[in-house]
Amino acid sequence: MLIVQKYGGTSVANDECIMRAAGRITESFSKGNKLVVVLSAQGVLTDALIRKARRLNPNAGPREMDMLLSTGEQQSAALMAMAIHKLGFPAISLTAGQVGIQASTNYGNARIKNIATSRLNLELERNNIVLVAGFQGINRYGDITTLGRGASDTTAVAIAAKLNADLCEIYTDVDGVYTADPNIITNAIKLREISYEEMLELASAGTQVLHNRSVEMAKRYRVNLVVRSSMTAAEGTTVKEGVRLVEKLHVSGVAADDKIARISLVGVTDKPGMAFHIFSLLAKGNVPVDLILQPVSYNGIKDVTFTVNKADLQRSLDIMRANQPSIGYRDLTWAADVAKITIVGAGMASNPGVASMMFESLYDCGVNINMISTSEIKISVLVDRVHMEKALSAVHDKFIESQRDFFVKVVE
């Protein structure tokens, strides 16, 4: 089998972790598999480099930041090669430039455009375990761009897709995908399988297990994806097409996200193209928008509310203020102390009543809902940050814990 593995920052955090990962890699190699392994930077190294940069220049530009940060993954790849050599196996480390991972010029948040296969195939033919620095690409100017925090997952999935690998294994510090964050909901249940769509909604909803672009890409190219722990031998969670389990469940996971902020434009004159105007201004400013709420207008006036990453709040407000004349809103309000609670389930669309069950569970525990947004397989609500844990717990109890016997039977 051709397998692409990815080891996250906690899986290579120190000598012991590196040697443990090297053991896993060479064990798989010994079974006759061909291996491409994508590495993240060691533990807290990326944060340390960011702090170092900010001390010198709080507004350090993204091109130079990418030049700096990409060294972390390069170091991990080289160190892993040394560890594998120590175990007596052949290995070679490659930077994104050496592999030929072509990316867009959007420094700090670039996208992979193509991956050259010649060097990868050459090293695989030489029977090398190929270690690739994750998180980075080379743009058309030959400069290093990074793909966003957590994007080593995306590097791995993209390589798996391009090489048509049999399997893509994401090794991380959790042993799979749970029905909710086990750090908050202690009785959350580990899922054995989940569909691409559900995983995508969970990733967008604040679950940190997989980088959401990696799931998008896995879905598009039908990459066989497994999430598992590098610390234990536990089975992990398989992310794939059409999963039997979820057909029978209304909700397969709940998630919470408090890294967001709400912005409302009050009293916008309702004319065609206004929404396009507002959100294209944000897109030009490189601000990703999450939830959008725009009720029917009243007397030709309406309010437009949306959420952005908390880190983008100030920039978003600046953009809105600078364009007040062309948008023509009456008032600008915002809140940073909010959280988003999301429930995800492929069976949701065919099961009416799921939304009202969710709202009921929140009402029962006294949590007010600020904003609601739904899709085919998820429902998100915005609540005050102070209620996040309580709301998550109530929703998990309602949909998952109440069916624990069923879940545990199917899952384990």
Add this chain to the structure above:
Amino acid sequence: MLIVQKYGGTSVANDECIMRAAGRITESFSKGNKLVVVLSAQGVLTDALIRKARRLNPNAGPREMDMLLSTGEQQSAALMAMAIHKLGFPAISLTAGQVGIQASTNYGNARIKNIATSRLNLELERNNIVLVAGFQGINRYGDITTLGRGASDTTAVAIAAKLNADLCEIYTDVDGVYTADPNIITNAIKLREISYEEMLELASAGTQVLHNRSVEMAKRYRVNLVVRSSMTAAEGTTVKEGVRLVEKLHVSGVAADDKIARISLVGVTDKPGMAFHIFSLLAKGNVPVDLILQPVSYNGIKDVTFTVNKADLQRSLDIMRANQPSIGYRDLTWAADVAKITIVGAGMASNPGVASMMFESLYDCGVNINMISTSEIKISVLVDRVHMEKALSAVHDKFIESQRDFFVKVVE
């Protein structure tokens, strides 16, 4: 003017050093100069990375070591760009790969073969201060090779030569070239000028101020070289062709080196090509040989003595033992507790008696000479390590201190 500057590890060791160097760079840029700046890794970072690698694999291979170590210079280049941006000036950092510094495949000790100028010239035309990661090149496989410890000097001189720069300034933690190591000889005198040849002999003799390949290259391409401190405004030492000062002096500097070891092959049969055989074996084993002593043979039998870096002693002995049959020596002896004392001066050749003055000064302080080697402009002697400081001091007194008035008058 087009100026190439180089900042060593101590000159970028922390935030304060980086900002100070950024101040110097932008000051020169403000005067209308075009600048290419070569950076070393921060302070002790390279040593820390080496320790990290050795913990994982004491025999870490040189290709992966280069992949790891080259990140240090890349980080320095990016951090310096951020610091310069902070001061409000334009700058861009480039890796050796982005510049196109082509090097040999000899990992860990590669040589620069060529430097592409298109990206450098493009960025200079864009009015950028161009920051280049030192110490590294790209070989014909597209892999990163490093140029040997201290070789960022060589990167700077090579770029200066290729771009035909007006000046190459090497910023380091000493404020110039002294008549002897000021850490040992406290009354050593700083030279205002020194010739390429003398600097080369001093660099080979153990003076750490400049990487010796950088001096070779500066001499070959007539690069106008200045060594100065990044901490002070002191003038520094100019290294250049035909220097007035040294014509009048017998000796312009003395140096000591205890990082060497002596090996003797006793009782070698004297036949044609024997020396070639011995030293080509060492060259194949990638062992640089320093002094070589081979007296006239006696009854067709002779002894061959040479010195190598202490780090290469064991490997050299292994090579000699493995080839005992083909060399045919009777005995192999060695000593690691030795030191080399060297005096350098362009006026030496035309001043007979310099050698005997040196031997006299050593005799006077009771130091026995194990081995002597001379060239046009230098004399090296091998002494027991225990006598190194005493010998250096005696020689410095004899040639420099005795003429202090003359030196100080000419130099300051």
